[in-house]
Amino acid sequence: xxxxxxxxxxxxxxxxxxxxxxxxxxxxxxxxxxxxxxxxxxxxxxxxxxxxxxxxxxxxxxxxxxxxxxxxxxxxxxxxxxxxxxxxxxxxxxxxxxxxxxxxxxxxxxxxxxxxxxxxxxxxxxxxxxxxxxxxxxxxxxxxxxxxxxxxxxxxxxxxxxxxxxxxxxxxxxxxxxxxxxxxxxxxxxxxxxxxxxxxxxxxxxxxxxxxxxxxxxxxxxxxxxxxxxxxxxxxxxxxxxxxxxxxxxxxxxxxxxxxxxxxxxxxxxxxxxxxxxxxxxxxxxxxxxxxxxxxxxxxxxxxxxxxxxxxxxxxxxxxxxxxxxxxxxxxxxxxxxxxxxxxxxxxxxxxxxxxxxxxxxxxxxxxxxxxxxxxxxxxxxxxxxxxxxxxxxxxxxxxxxxxxxxxxxxxxxxxxxxxxxxxxxxxxxxxxxxxxxxxxxxxxxxxxxxxxxxxxxxxxxxxxxxxxxxxxxxxxxxxxxxxxx
Amino acid sequence: xxxxxxxxxxxxxxxxxxxxxxxxxxxxxxxxxxxxxxxxxxxxxxxxxxxxxxxxxxxxxxxxxxxxxxxxxxxxxxxxxxxxxxxxxxxxxxxxxxxxxxxxxxxxxxxxxxxxxxxxxxxxxxxxxxxxxxxxxxxxxxxxxxxxxxxxxxxxxxxxxxxxxxxxxxxxxxxxxxxxxxxxxxxxxxxxxxxxxxxxxxxxxxxxxxxxxxxxxxxxxxxxxxxxxxxxxxxxxxxxxxxxxxxxxxxxxxxxxxxxxxxxxxxxxxxxxxxxxxxxxxxxxxxxxxxxxxxxxxxxxxxxxxxxxxxxxxxxxxxxxxxxxxxxxxxxxxxxxxxxxxxxxxxxxxxxxxxxxxxxxxxxxxxxxxxxxxxxxxxxxxxxxxxxxxxxxxxxxxxxxxxxxxxxxxxxxxxxxxxxxxxxxxxxxxxxxxxxxxxxxxxxxxxxxxxxxxxxxxxxxxxxxxxxxxxxxxxxxx
Numbered sequence: 027x028x029x030x031x032x033x034x035x036x037x038x039x040x041x042x043x044x045x046x047x048x049x050x051x052x053x054x055x056x057x058x059x060x061x062x063x064x065x066x067x068x069x070x071x072x073x074x075x076x077x078x079x080x081x082x083x084x085x086x087x088x089x090x091x092x093x094x095x096x097x098x099x100x101x102x103x104x105x106x107x108x109x110x111x112x113x114x115x116x117x118x119x120x121x122x123x124x125x126x127x128x129x130x131x132x133x134x135x136x137x138x139x140x141x142x143x144x145x146x147x148x149x150x151x152x153x154x155x156x157x158x159x160x161x162x163x164x165x166x167x168x169x170x171x172x173x174x175x176x177x178x179x180x181x182x183x184x185x186x187x188x189x190x191x192x193x194x195x196x197x198x199x200x201x202x203x204x205x206x207x208x209x210x211x212x213x214x215x216x217x218x219x220x221x222x223x224x225x226x227x228x229x230x231x232x233x234x235x236x237x238x239x240x241x242x243x244x245x246x247x248x249x250x251x252x253x254x255x256x257x258x259x260x261x262x263x264x265x266x267x268x269x270x271x272x273x274x275x276x277x278x279x280x281x282x283x284x285x286x287x288x289x290x291x292x293x294x295x296x297x298x299x300x301x302x303x304x305x306x307x308x309x310x311x312x313x314x315x316x317x318x319x320x321x322x323x324x325x326x327x328x329x330x331x332x333x334x335x336x337x338x339x340x341x342x343x344x345x346x347x348x349x350x351x352x353x354x355x356x357x358x359x360x361x362x363x364x365x366x367x368x369x370x371x372x373x374x375x376x377x378x379x380x381x382x383x384x385x386x387x388x389x390x391x392x393x394x395x396x397x398x399x400x401x402x403x404x405x406x407x408x409x410x411x412x413x414x415x416x417x418x419x420x421x422x423x424x425x426x427x428x429x430x431x432x433x434x435x436x437x438x439x440x441x442x443x444x445x446x447x448x449x450x451x452x453x454x455x456x457x458x459x460x461x462x463x464x465x466x467x468x469x470x471x472x473x474x475x476x477x478x479x480x481x482x483x484x485x486x487x488x489x490x491x492x493x494x495x496x497x498x499x500x501x502x503x504x505x506x507x508x509x510x511x512x
Numbered sequence: 513x514x515x516x517x518x519x520x521x522x523x524x525x526x527x528x529x530x531x532x533x534x535x536x537x538x539x540x541x542x543x544x545x546x547x548x549x550x551x552x553x554x555x556x557x558x559x560x561x562x563x564x565x566x567x568x569x570x571x572x573x574x575x576x577x578x579x580x581x582x583x584x585x586x587x588x589x590x591x592x593x594x595x596x597x598x599x600x601x602x603x604x605x606x607x608x609x610x611x612x613x614x615x616x617x618x619x620x621x622x623x624x625x626x627x628x629x630x631x632x633x634x635x636x637x638x639x640x641x642x643x644x645x646x647x648x649x650x651x652x653x654x655x656x657x658x659x660x661x662x663x664x665x666x667x668x669x670x671x672x673x674x675x676x677x678x679x680x681x682x683x684x685x686x687x688x689x690x691x692x693x694x695x696x697x698x699x700x701x702x703x704x705x706x707x708x709x710x711x712x713x714x715x716x717x718x719x720x721x722x723x724x725x726x727x728x729x730x731x732x733x734x735x736x737x738x739x740x741x742x743x744x745x746x747x748x749x750x751x752x753x754x755x756x757x758x759x760x761x762x763x764x765x766x767x768x769x770x771x772x773x774x775x776x777x778x779x780x781x782x783x784x785x786x787x788x789x790x791x792x793x794x795x796x797x798x799x800x801x802x803x804x805x806x807x808x809x810x811x812x813x814x815x816x817x818x819x820x821x822x823x824x825x826x827x828x829x830x831x832x833x834x835x836x837x838x839x840x841x842x843x844x845x846x847x848x849x850x851x852x853x854x855x856x857x858x859x860x861x862x863x864x865x866x867x868x869x870x871x872x873x874x875x876x877x878x879x880x881x882x883x884x885x886x887x888x889x890x891x892x893x894x895x896x897x898x899x900x901x902x903x904x905x906x907x908x909x910x911x912x913x914x915x916x917x918x919x920x921x922x923x924x925x926x927x928x929x930x931x932x933x934x935x936x937x938x939x940x941x942x943x944x945x946x947x948x949x950x951x952x953x954x955x956x957x958x959x960x961x962x963x964x965x966x967x968x969x970x971x972x973x974x975x976x977x978x979x980x981x982x983x984x985x986x987x988x989x990x
Binding site for chain 1: 766778838870872873876887890891892893894898902903905906909910920921927928931932936939942943974978982983985
């Protein structure tokens with residue numbers, strides 16, 4: 027029940043936004059802030075009260091929706107989704123704070139953002155394949171509009187490409203879901219379908235292929251990634267937070283929650299390929315990021331790279347690797363949101379995102395420069411910060427199963443260090459570039475409010491990763507057991 | 513053959529629609545043309561028709577009449593509900609338009625007549641009865657298309673529709689006659705006895721002509737040519753109604769003929785249907801991509817959607833049969849709400865895709881509704897169209913036949929193909945600047961109400977789909 031309320035609470039926000047009428051910007055922002063805080067409070071309540079037992083009946087809900095096809099409204103939380111459930115609520119709140127560059131149609135912006143939040147929260151709570159898909163797609167039109175209406179001058183093309191690619195992916199995926207559920211009963215309950223039901227290995231492979239394809243487009247895995255750059259670069263900062271922090275995880279979470287445990291025999295032949303795709307993501311992301319003149323594009327490609335560790339961790343099929351993948355979903359969201367917001371702040375102060383035109387930011391904007399360094403070092407996998415823990419687990423897990431890919435992934439970390447350090451050296455250190463004066467000084471209170479929680483979490487989870495791992499561990503063990511890993 | 517009180521009960525929805533189509537005409541003669549009285553009466557008549565069908569459904573009224581030629585069952589009543597409700601929204605959508613022309617009563621009466629013919633059609637179990645009911649539904653629709661004499665396109669579209677419609681009717685009649693010749697009866701139960709095993713060439717020809725005749729009626733390719741012209745010419749509310757109600761009725765009766773009259777030839781006609789479906793989907797979508805006129809685009813889109821429904825026909829075998837029947841029923845309902853809505857928006861905004869520019873800024877409510885209709889037509893959940901497509905895909909998977917699965921794959925590809933043209937509208941509404949300082953037309957309260965109501969139903973379709981599926985499951989065609 028609590029889960030359902032949390033998932034659908036953003037609808038209240040949509041309603042309030044539509045009813046606010048001609049309220050001024052300040053009122054709208056404060057109201058949106060209040061609305062966005064509520065799901066986060068619910069999630070924190072769930073964590074502190076039920077964190078040790080997410081199966082509590084208070085958190086789950088299940089009733090028939092279309093009984094003749096075995097489709098039900100089934101929601102509940104487990105260790106696989108909880109971290110992302112939390113992150114969705116957090117990043118939506120931060121996206122509301124970070125919406126300072128959204129000036130026109132502010133009410134509509136927040137209303138659409140809340141619809142997207144509903145979809146995202148729902149994905150991480152759905153325990154039914156069709157319900158999962160419904161929530162999965164609810165995010166699509168809102169993201170399309172957020173980018174297309176409030177993005178920069180290239181927004182229309184970017185939004186359209188994003189939409190067509192991911193819609194194609196998810197349509198292929200749902201065809202797989204439907205075939206799967208129909209041939210198993212019909213039954214679409216994720217719990218009942220664990221292990222693939224009575225399907226033969228051949229049938230599982232035939233069904234797993236479209237599902238994997240659809241999910242990998244969403245991530246995106248590298249040959250399927252061409253929609254990503256435009257849409258990341260064109261989005262307003264606030265949309266970036268959600269777009270990079272949550273949306274790729276709909277894909278990776280689908281792999282962990284659905285593809286692997288529900289179709290173990292079908293996914294198994296694809297695991298080596300997935301490990302290779304992970305490594306390709308890591309290395310390709312690092313190389314292309316290195317070549318980007320634009321700071322935002324650099325962050326976008328760095329994001330592709332770190333998503334590769336998630337794929338590698340999942341492909342490992344063992345507890346360590348999957349644990350790393352599940353945690354990396356959260357840590358990636360934290361650092362990429364942090365970096366995108368900082369890039370937004372830097373662009374607003376200097377009027378440029380070109381790395382070559384920046385320089386000496388640490389001296390001129392100490393807070394922004396310092397946090398940028400923190401976020402970038404986190405992205406690089408610096409020990410002591412949260413990303414290190416999850417990447418390390420993914421690599422170790424991956425190495426156990428696929429030694430070559432594991433070594434290559436570790437090499438990818440080195441490549442990552444190269445472009446990150448190079449970028450830091452040219453932007454925040456070195457002499458200030460006189461051609462790009464910094465106007466309006468360091469980050470203001472609102473901006474600090476958006477970035478400090480993310481930075482703090484990166485540090486806290488880096489020191490106490492058990493805060494997250496303890497919650498996800500039991501569910502991760504089940505997934506690893508399903509696919510025969512240790 | 514005896515006519516009892518039960519016969520009149522069985523015909524209750526049709527009788528109500530008939531009486532009101534007469535009343536509207538009569539009152540129209542005497543009442544001032546701008547009073548809105550006739551519109552109110554017609555709307556009330558369609559609601560009363562709907563209520564009559566609900567009543568029969570609630571009373572679990574079933575039976576066959578006129579010597580078995582006319583049947584009332586859940587299946588037929590289900591479609592009568594869709595038809596009556598579509599008529600209601602089309603009549604509301606017609607309100608302003610008919611005020612302008614002063615021809616309102618005839619127009620409204622024609623809509624009720626089409627509804628009447630369509631409702632009779634879904635209950636027919638005799639092939640000649642089928643033909644008569646189809647003509648009853650089609651002849652008034654020629655007049656509806658040609659009704660707007662102020663625009664050149666309207667009579668032109670009406671004429672095209674009339675000519676192709678006549679050919680379609682002849683083809684259909686020829687098919688019926690051949691089937692009759694082979695089986696010695698027009699009664700579906702008797703036909704079923706003759707259509708088993710290896711079909712004789714004459715029987716096969718009869719089947720193909722029959723299906724071709726229906727392909728005209730549901731605008732399946734390659735018999736679709738009339739559709740865009742007719743919809744572009746027709747007054748908006750007429751196009752909305754014709755794209756939904758008579759089409760749903762044609763699908764319903766085709767389903768009944770194939771399942772009750774030709775179960776022995778299932779291998780043959782599922783193959784025919786699969787080919788028809790694949791061609792129709794591609795033709796509809798590829799041609800829709802090229803359109804700048806939204807009304808024409810919706811015309812091609814309706815061809816594509818006929819293709820999607822035909823995929824369910826290809827899956828009508830083996831374990832997939834029951835799901836496939838449900839798919840046709842649910843798709844028809846889902847399509848009715850989203851397509852009626854999309855058409856009715858045209859009267860509020862305009863029919864060139866440019867006229868949608870910047871609508872999000874000028875009238876956000878209508879823009880939101882149109883977004884819902886477009887997303888629903890693409891098949892994005894939680895909107896109604898998704899459930900239609902999901903059921904079709906499920907039926908294909910269940911049937912396990914290769915050709916049905918190929919058709920399902922084509923459906924998936926086509927859903928993606930359709931994104932650019934539906935989302936072109938959304939793009940224009942949200943991303944473009946308004947080109948003209950459009951002022952919303954006045955006196956559109958009723959049409960606006962229709963649009964909003966249909967948007968709500970399209971959005972909350974997920975709540976109705978369970979009961980609808982239960983009803984569809986109980987329809988007892990199998």
